[in-house]
Amino acid sequence: MSINLPLPLLGEMAIFVRVVETGSFSEAARQLGSSPSAVSRSISRLEKALATRLLQRTTRKLRLSDGGEEVFKRCQEMVNAARSVMEISGQFTDEPEGVVRLSVPKAVGRIVIHPHIPEFLRRYPKVDVELLLEDRQVDLIDDHVDLAIRITDRPPAGLVGRQLLSIDHLLCATPQYLAEHGTPTHPHDLLNHSCIYLGETPSDARWKFKKGSKSVTVGVRGRYAANHTGVRFGAVLQHIGIGSLPYFTARRALEKGLMVQVLPDWTFLASYHGGAWLLHSPTRYLPPKLRVLIDYLVECMENEPTLGKPGKSGNLSTAVSEYELPESDGLF
Secondary structure, three states: OOOOOOHHHHHHHHHHHHHHHHOOHHHHHHHHOOOHHHHHHHHHHHHHHHOOOOEEEOOOOEEEOHHHHHHHHHHHHHHHHHHHHHHHHHHHOOOOOEEEEEEEOHHHHHHHHHHHHHHHHHHOOOEEEEEEEOOOOOOOOOOOOOEEEEEEOOOOOOOEEEEEEEEOEEEEEOHHHHHHHOOOOOHHHHHHOOEEEOOOOHHHHEEEEEEOOEEEEEEOOOOEEOOOHHHHHHHHHOOOOEEEEEHHHHHHHHHOOOOEEEOOOOEEEOOOOEEEEEEEOOOOOOOHHHHHHHHHHHHHHHOOOOOOOOOOOOOOOHHHHOOOOOOOOOOO
16 A cells, blocks of 8 residues: 655645744744745745635735635644654653743733732643733734633634633612612613723723613713723722723722622623633644643632622632722723
8 A cells, every 4th residue: 555645745745834824934934943045945835736826925914815825724734643653752751841921811811810920830840831821812822822811702723612600780889889879770860970991992981781671771971981900990999980890800899898799680791701711722632731721720719609790609719709899900
């Protein structure tokens, strides 16, 4: 039996993937310890062998051709499989090892994820974690990220993962503010209150509510708007008004009576909503270092089932309870 494998082209395929991932012949060459001309020749050999143009070159950027997009997907699968082969030995050792780069929105990372990382590091002494706190939507390939937590209704195409928790929002105010200005009983009552909202777009001041089959939208006003969870949290505690906050941020203050939920019978539909999904690139061979971190974070969230749900009882872990005032960054 004759098996014709394109073995001489495997190297060119890997170089092609690196060029696409970096978006540059020179950067790919730098990472590969080669020269831009050598990288260009490799791409030309691959294009000649496949009889198709893979890249459209301009003076400023590279772009995949239609055929190049399909070839890139297959070559990327090959490279990922090769990486898995190099890492598979870790499956036969007692302990996973290596570095995991985890991207997460700032507030979720600081308040929800970070408190659990020290215990993970104690459990897995050969696994290091790089926690990247940033609100922009990273590209797992371009940004060399292993795992990403995103706030979304559903995982984006091309990624797989698990939902860690729901991100529920609610309205909060201090007892002192409500004693001075009255307690709203209907969303329309908010027109007579100072409201603290996100403030990035005009729609952020249009608060939406739902109660059974009823839907209400109110154009709120206030003297303070901030696209920073910690700032809005602090403003509420300073009795400035009624603020919109994710529940995981307000939870400790609610439990201690420093603030109370406003309009608890209505569901507040925040501009930013969904679940916190832990995502990674689809692969048949998930490295042990990623698998243990995924399983660990899922376990932590399952042990704190009320973290994202207002109106439920439950205790925070010791680590989380240390956060008296969340000094979180970012939209959430």
